[in-house]
Amino acid sequence: MTITRETLLEAIDRIAAAMERDFDMLNSADGALGDGDLGVTMTRGMRAISERKGDLPEDLGMALLSCAKAFTESSGSSYGTLMATGLMAAAKSLRGQTELAPEAVADLIAGARDKMQERGKAELGGKTVLDSLDAVAKGLVGAGDPSTAAAQAVEEALDAFRDKPATVGRARIFGEKSIGMDDPGMLAMRAIVLAAVGKG
Numbered sequence: 001m002t003i004t005r006e007t008l009l010e011a012i013d014r015i016a017a018a019m020e021r022d023f024d025m026l027n028s029a030d031g032a033l034g035d036g037d038l039g040v041t042m043t044r045g046m047r048a049i050s051e052r053k054g055d056l057p058e059d060l061g062m063a064l065l066s067c068a069k070a071f072t073e074s075s076g077s078s079y080g081t082l083m084a085t086g087l088m089a090a091a092k093s094l095r096g097q098t099e100l101a102p103e104a105v106a107d108l109i110a111g112a113r114d115k116m117q118e119r120g121k122a123e124l125g126g127k128t129v130l131d132s133l134d135a136v137a138k139g140l141v142g143a144g145d146p147s148t149a150a151a152q153a154v155e156e157a158l159d160a161f162r163d164k165p166a167t168v169g170r171a172r173i174f175g176e177k178s179i180g181m182d183d184p185g186m187l188a189m190r191a192i193v194l195a196a197v198g199k200g
Contacts, residue, residue, distance in 0.1 A: 001147075003100040005058045011196045012053055012067075016046035018195035022188075030184040033166065033174055038184045041077045048074035061095030064088075078120075079185055082129065085119045086112035105150075106140035109133055126168030127161045127178070129185035135160075136193060147197035154193040158186050 001007065019026075023039040030038035048070035056063040068087035071080055089112045094100065100108070113133040117124070124134050132154050139153030140146055166178040194200025 014195040018191045019043045019046045041075045044074040045071040058098045061091045064091035086116045089115035102146045110137040122168045127166040132157045132186045132189040151199045154190045
């Protein structure tokens with residue numbers, strides 16, 4: 001499906017609803033390995049974006065830039081900053097475009113991943129949201145059904161890292177204790193991706 005302002009607005013509605021639904025779950029998961037405020041960060045961010053929804057332009061780049069600013073203004077958390085960084089990276093590459101072909105989404109996500117990695121000074125394989133984005137970006141390459149491929153990739157990433165220790169970010173403090181636990185950021189990204197493609 002070609003992505004336009006209309007499909008972006010629909011995705012925003014679904015993601016915002018998913019964050020409200022998962023508020024307690026994300027706070028609880030983050031409480032086990034972090035500050036316990038990830039649900040707060042994500043609901044505030046999506047509420048802020050939703051408030052601007054009606055004013056988002058047809059230009060997808062400018063629309064995502066507005067979303068990034070809304071997220072930044074709503075949260076000062078590290079995850080919120082990373083989310084805004086990813087959105088800004090996507091905004092820059094889409095500036096002036098009113099449509100995005102499905103086959104171009106993989107590169108868009110890979111670009112966001114790279115900028116987030118640069119900002120967070122983290123490596124892939126550390127059991128973070130970067131690993132979720134990496135899996136989705138790679139899973140979308142050549143995918144016949146992008147929605148299904150994205151959903152499958154983000155689920156598989158969560159499963160693949162569950163029994164590994166966290167080596168990046170605040171969760172690394174817990175070391176071996178993080179084995180068997182889902183990374184909060186990866187949980188949030190799973191909810192985002194599933195909602196974005198209409199599968200959760």
